[in-house]
Amino acid sequence: MKLLVALALVALLGAFFLPMEFSVDREFWRTLMDVSHLPLFALITAFCFVFTPARLDRFRRCRNAFVAGAILSIAIELLQPFTGRSQSMLDQLYGIGGAAFGAFLLYIWPMRREPRIWFVAGLSVVIFCVAAVGPIWRKHKLLALRSEQFPVLGNFEKPDDFLLWRPNYYSYTGAGRYDWVTNFVTEGTFAMEVDASIGGWPGVDFDAGGQDWSGYQALAFDLYNPGSDFILRMRIDDAGDCNGYGNRFDHELPVSSAWNNISIPMEEILRGPRSRELNLTEIRRVVIFISIADGPRKFFLDNIRLTKGMAP
Numbered sequence: 001m002k003l004l005v006a007l008a009l010v011a012l013l014g015a016f017f018l019p020m021e022f023s024v025d026r027e028f029w030r031t032l033m034d035v036s037h038l039p040l041f042a043l044i045t046a047f048c049f050v051f052t053p054a055r056l057d058r059f060r061r062c063r064n065a066f067v068a069g070a071i072l073s074i075a076i077e078l079l080q081p082f083t084g085r086s087q088s089m090l091d092q093l094y095g096i097g098g099a100a101f102g103a104f105l106l107y108i109w110p111m112r113r114e115p116r117i118w119f120v121a122g123l124s125v126v127i128f129c130v131a132a133v134g135p136i137w138r139k140h141k142l143l144a145l146r147s148e149q150f151p152v153l154g155n156f157e158k159p160d161d162f163l164l165w166r167p168n169y170y171s172y173t174g175a176g177r178y179d180w181v182t183n184f185v186t187e188g189t190f191a192m193e194v195d196a197s198i199g200g201w202p203g204v205d206f207d208a209g210g211q212d213w214s215g216y217q218a219l220a221f222d223l224y225n226p227g228s229d230f231i232l233r234m235r236i237d238d239a240g241d242c243n244g245y246g247n248r249f250d251h252e253l254p255v256s257s258a259w260n261n262i263s264i265p266m267e268e269i270l271r272g273p274r275s276r277e278l279n280l281t282e283i284r285r286v287v288i289f290i291s292i293a294d295g296p297r298k299f300f301l302d303n304i305r306l307t308k309g310m311a312p
């Protein structure tokens with residue numbers, strides 16, 4: 001029995017070190033992975049309980065199992081960067097929360113026939129479910145927002161808009177930042193300020209999730225450049241292999257000082273890759289960035305959208 005539990009524990013802990021990268025709906029899947037620490041660490045704590053000395057009373061055994069679960073949660077996050085995963089304090093908290101929940105259920109298990117324990121156990125399960133399901137539900141709504149506002153990719157009128165975008169990570173040199181602003185707006189009340197001053201290719205990266213762009217003639221957006229002329233770079237991925245330069249839409253766009261109303265014909269996007277056509281029915285990612293050699297600089301984006309004709 002103990003051997004089986006030990007093997008299951010090792011397998012479960014090992015799974016935390018498998019590299020994982022999501023190319024589509026990444027915020028949703030990342031949140032699901034984060035939240036999964038709650039039930040997984042409840043289980044890990046139950047496994048640890050098996051190895052606590054039987055001579056101790058139940059409270060001490062549960063406490064020791066909780067401490068072991070919490071330590072494993074912290075240790076895993078500290079070690080994960082060495083295997084290609086990222087360290088996350090939120091994951092540590094979810095892990096510790098899961099360990100506490102697991103230890104609590106183990107403690108009340110012998111008293112399960114008492115009605116008051118039913119109440120306490122039921123309440124704790126409700127709290128656990130709210131903690132687990134709440135963040136996933138929010139990210140699910142984010143995907144719904146992306147569909148709702150299509151063919152707009154970003155007009156930055158809602159805080160959730162921003163969660164569909166993230167600073168572009170190219171290397172471990174760090175990433176730029178973005179902010180919600182009310183100046184340099186061409187649509188509505190808000191725009192996005194991109195601070196492209198850190199990292200190799202700083203900018204912003206949109207999770208398109210597999211959108212169908214085939215019925216549109218152009219990708220258009222408004223960019224305000226408060227500085228000197230520079231070259232804006234764009235990358236658009238479909239569901240195919242987009243890892244190599246030239247095997248996706250890679251574009252360089254001269255940007256002048258002040259306002260730029262940019263419109264890129266869909267024909268050009270279609271012919272982006274050198275050896276194939278981009279699959280316009282399955283667009284997964286749009287990156288708007290600069291080479292750090294052209295920076296550091298800031299620029300403002302608004303009204304990023306697909307248009308039926310060429311935008312004025």
Ligand SMILES: [Ca+2]
Nearest residue numbers: 155187188190
């Ligand atoms: Ca706007």
